[in-house]
Amino acid sequence: MKDKRYKNITYWLLAFSLALLPLLSQAQEERPVDRYLVQGAENNPRLKALFTDYLAALEQVPQAGALPDPQVSFAYFLQPVETRVGAQRATFSASQMFPWFGTLEAQERVAAQRAKVRLQAFEEAKLELYRDIRVTYNDLYYLQAATRITEENLEILTSFKELAQVYFETGQAGLSAVLQVEMEEEELRSRLEYLADSREPLVTRFEQLLNTDLQEPITFPDSLWEEELLLEKEAIYNTLLAQNPRLEQLRQEAQVYENQVEVARKMGLPAFTLGASYTSIAGRGGVEMPDNGQDAVLFPQVGIRVPIYRKKYRAMQKEAVLEKEAVELRRENLENQLLTELEEEYRDLLDARRKVVLYKRLTSLAEESFALLQEEFSTGRNSFEEVLRMERQLLNYRLELAQARTALNNRVYNINYLMGSRYETEDR
Structure with missing residues (x-):
């Protein structure tokens, strides 16, 4: 009954944690990606499989803490055995083995600890899923933004082409101006085709993460928000070491083997x-005597299992100790890998921040320069080639800004994933 209540509570905790996500998003500021996070948590088959593994591990807890099955035996004498009070016809016996005190509780702790290891695997997969959904959404946003920016520039080039043809016909510009615009148009059309081809694999990946076929277009903001970390670098390191699910999973696994040492010791x-037996006795005919035909009941019967082969039990303990040591070494190795990965992600985060600031400034300056060059060209004070060059530069700056924003957010999501956190971002 206790284990059933425990499993029901676990179901409710999962439902609550998944329901909490949209509430947290609304408490800050709902973003288009938030609803996809909820959808992915509800539908993703890998997440469901890992949680089912955890529930299956919970079912091992009552098995580990249960007594061995009792033994019941029955014997019928084909040739009755004569006794003083009559012939034995049949005998029944039942016995129950009881391990040493605390053995069952120790086995139960091992099983419960193994369930915790499965739970950490589920938690790690959940954080990875949220990270992947956000990153894929950001990549899709960049494709949409790049497509929009490129199409806007293509419209500008179309007007430039008409203007270049007018200037060529009036002798104010050469044929090279018209050809340059056509070359630029071809390049932008090729880029649009590549962006369109790149979208389908990303949409497919996004649908696989959500485990659904999207019936409606993916919604994006006009401009991608810029995530920021609340923690400083040193605090991020400490949080990673304390909360990373993969590290926690190895810590829980080490605890499994520590408990297994105690189980092996108690098994030794x-x-x-403790048992009882009942023997059916047939009375002797023609004889009058006390207890004639009286059935025999023997209770209690007491036995003891003596583990005299100590080598086996010492090996069991040593095995558990070595397994724990191996897990701790794997955890140490993983810590080193994660810290190295964090250093790289933090470096890329700083680079993305600098690029966002840089391309915001360069885009603003390029827009002003482009407007001035157009005005100067209309008055004959500048060449058409210079206007076209600035248009191309403005396009590149706008694309680089969109890319930098996408990279900035993705770096933040990767760092949050390494820390084992979903919401370590600025208040929205």
């Missing part, structure tokens, strides 16, 4: 058997 201690 005696076990006791």
Whole structure:
């Protein structure tokens, strides 16, 4: 009954944690990606499989803490055995083995700890799923933004082409101006085709993460928000070491083997058997005597299992100790890998921040320069080639800004994933 309540509570905790996500988003500021996070958490088959593994591990807890099955035997004498009070016809016996005190509780702790390891695997997969959904959404946003920016520049080039043809016909510009615009148009059309081809694989990946076929277009903001970390670098390191699910999973696994040492030690201690027997006796005919035909009941019957082969139990303990040591070494190795990965992500985060600031400034300056060059060209004070060059530069700056914003957010999401956190971002 206790285990059933425990499993029901676990179901409710999962439902609550998944329901909490949209509430947290609304408490800050709902973003288009938030609803996809909820959808992915509800539908993703890998997440469901890992949680089912955890529930299956919980079912091992009552098995580990249960007594061995009792033994019941029955014997019928084909040739009755004569006794003083009559012939034995049949005998029944039942016995129950009881391990050494605390053995069952120790086995139960091992099973419960193994369930915690499965739970950490589920938690890690959940954070990875949220990270992947956000990153894929950002990549899709960049494709949409790049497509929009390129189409806007293509419209500008179309007007330039008409203007270049007018200037060529009036002798104010050469044929090269018209050809340059056509070359630029071809390049932008090729880029648009590549962006269109790149979108389909990303949409497919996004749908696989959500485990659904999207019936409506993916919604994007006009401009991608810029995520920021609340923690400083040193605090991020400490949080990673304390909260990373993969590290926690190895810590829980080490605890499994520590408990297994205690199980092996107790298995090397005696076990006791308590039983009873009943023998049916047929009375002797023609004889009058006390207890004639009286059935025999023997209770209690007591036995003891003596574990005299100590080598086996010492090996079991040593095995558990070595397994724990191996897990701790894997955890140490993983810590080193994660810290190295964090250093790289933090470096890329700083670079993305600088690029966002840089391309915001360069885009603003290029827009002003482009407007001035157009005005100067209309008055004959500048060449058409210079206007076209600035238009191309403005296009590149706008694309680089969109790319930098996408990279900035993706770096933040990767760092949050390494820390084992979903919401370590600025208040929205």
